[in-house]
Amino acid sequence: MQMLDINTASPPLSVVRIEVERLFGRYTYSLVKKDNNPHIDSSLIILYGDNGSGKTTILKLLFHLLSTDRQRGHLTFLAKTNFAKFSVFMADGTSIIASRNNDHLIGSFQLKLFQKNHLISHSEVTADNENHVKNIHKNLQDYEFFRNFLKMRLSLFFLGDERVLNSDIFANREEVKDEQRFKQIVLSRMGDFLEEKPSLNREWTLRTSIHRTEEWIRDQALRGANQGEANVHNIYEEIITRILQTSGSLVEEELSQSPEMLISELKAHEDRSKDFSSFGLMSPLDTQKIVNLLKSNTKTDALIISRVLKPYLDSVSARFDALQDTQNLLTIFETTINELFFRDKYIRLHVRDGLKIFTDEGKELSPETLSSGEKQLLLLFCNTLTARDKATIFIIDEPEISLNIKWQRQLIRALLELTKGSQIQFILATHSIELLSRYNNNVVKLVNMEK
Structure with a gap:
């Protein structure tokens, strides 16, 4: 397996290349930035391709392959998706590969973890007749090593087109203090990924993200x-x-x-x-x-x-x-949201009072009263702020959804400014001309190698 030359300036667990073979039985891609110039920001990759070329599915595969909570259907999503091989190569020489033997494109698969071309974990993931993965009986010790290896080193967030921010951190029972609320959330999560109730999860993830931001500020x-x-x-x-x-x-x-x-x-x-x-x-x-x-x-x-x-x-x-x-960081966080994004309202951060939202007249607002675009922004900024202490990848499908042209121009620059000096990477898929033209050197076009 030929690996990329590793740029030592890159975050240790940033993605440098994604390869997929026979996605939906018809697409094969090798996705790597066209220019590996170290002066080009390695913390941003933008996927661009025609409708139906598999951008969203690739983002979901990336999220589920690298996420480790066994109760959230990550392995089942992989089992239900048509592909022969899906490989992720990291800047520190780590590679994670999900593959199927023979001509099978769905169902059971193998998970392999490499470090600098040396195989360190190999698990057989077996799916049932409906392509659900419930337990791993074989190679369980290897799979637990795989999970712990990633869990200790990497956090993942996925913002899909339904505008719900998904992450294993939101599956943490300790994040929810109200028992009845917890039961509602558990019920809402039954079923496969992306079949959850968006309104409930959006409210909960926003409240949880604000709470985590407040705790982060107090800890600092x-x-x-x-x-x-x-x-x-x-x-x-x-x-x-x-x-x-x-x-x-x-x-x-x-x-x-x-x-x-x-x-x-x-x-x-x-x-x-x-x-x-x-x-x-x-x-x-x-x-x-x-x-x-x-x-x-x-x-x-x-x-x-x-x-x-x-x-x-x-x-x-x-x-x-x-x-x-x-x-x-708090100055950048507060001034960015207040001066570049929010209109007729503003936020205030304080160790004692937490994160508060006010109208221009000084009336306090509930986070639930924000528009969908404002909620999306606050979710992203809260979680990028609190993710600075650990290697983290934010996977965002069409970040331009719910954002006007002005906000589209400012969003990525603001996120990169807030995360400067951290181990945070953003991997996006977009059709936005504003984003594609402004960050042209970070764009990776999906070119089918099967043709």
């Missing part, structure tokens, strides 16, 4: 606070040491720590804290009393105060640095 704030305060004991040790070192005379070098410089540093910290306090990441700093003390005392006293105060300022600066990435 707590981590930053812990990092900023982890050295409190050391700070007091340094303060005591500085006090003891201060004698009746101050060495000439101390004069570089002038009261004026300290006042400037205090004011800079106060101004910087406002950006963090707007999201509740920390309380705003009020330095005026300390500034007044520095101004009203003698120069010698002010220098003594500066020796005591400097460790505290260093700790505040460390906390700023610990929270800076989170503050940047």
Whole structure:
């Protein structure tokens, strides 16, 4: 099996090539970006092809092959889909292959997991007469290895044309606290994939996504606070040491720590804290009393105060640095939605209050009152924000659905900006001229190799 040269700058589990043989018995594709220039963003692949060429089915096969929850019908979808072989090649040298022997295009199949051409897992997946997969009796240990290998390393989201965001994370029982609500969701999920009740699932996934976003923000704030305060004991040790070192005379070098410089540093910290306090990441700093003390005392006293105060300022600066990435992301998240997408309404993020939606008049809105396009955007942005800590693939079928031309132009750029520096990849299928022309280097055209 010939593998692609791996671009080391790519996310470790990003898709670099998809191959499918005899899809529906008639289509064979090798899907790889036409230009592997490392300067072209590897976090975006756009599939383009004629109606009926199999774009949507390829996206679904990708989602089900890489998803691992045994209760959600992933293997059954593969068993019910007509293909001879479906292969996914990742940037780290991993490849996952589902294939059938002889001339069979439906039903039972084999699952193989390779790392750099070495077979590390091989499972036989057996379907019944109706092409349902209920249990795997043979090679169960290999299949569990396959599941755990992917589950620990990769998360998947699929947004289909019914505008329901699907992911195994939404199958987590702990995400739903209301028992009756959980029963409704379980009932709604009976049946095969994409035969669920869209309205119920859309509401639930949106609420769940908002809840996960709120928890993510609180976790980030707590981590930053812990990092900023982890050295409190050391700070007091340094303060005591500085006090003891201060004698009746101050060495000439101390004069570089002038009261004026300290006042400037205090004011800079106060101004910087406002950006963090707007999201509740920390309380705003009020330095005026300390500034007044520095101004009203003698120069010698002010220098003594500066020796005591400097460790505290260093700790505040460390906390700023610990929270800076989170503050940047929340700013991008909030301003992108408010300035580029939402009209006559806006969102606010806060550690204490969570994610709230308001009208221009300040009246709070329920997420259910949003339009279908607004719900779709909020779903995507919430889940891209919370997915940054793990390799994640968002598979989106026709993202232009429910979006006007202006939003189509801005959507992908905004998602890529929010996920910059993460291990998140977007794989889309579209007919939108706006998306195809703007990201031409990321487009992969479906060309049938059977002809």
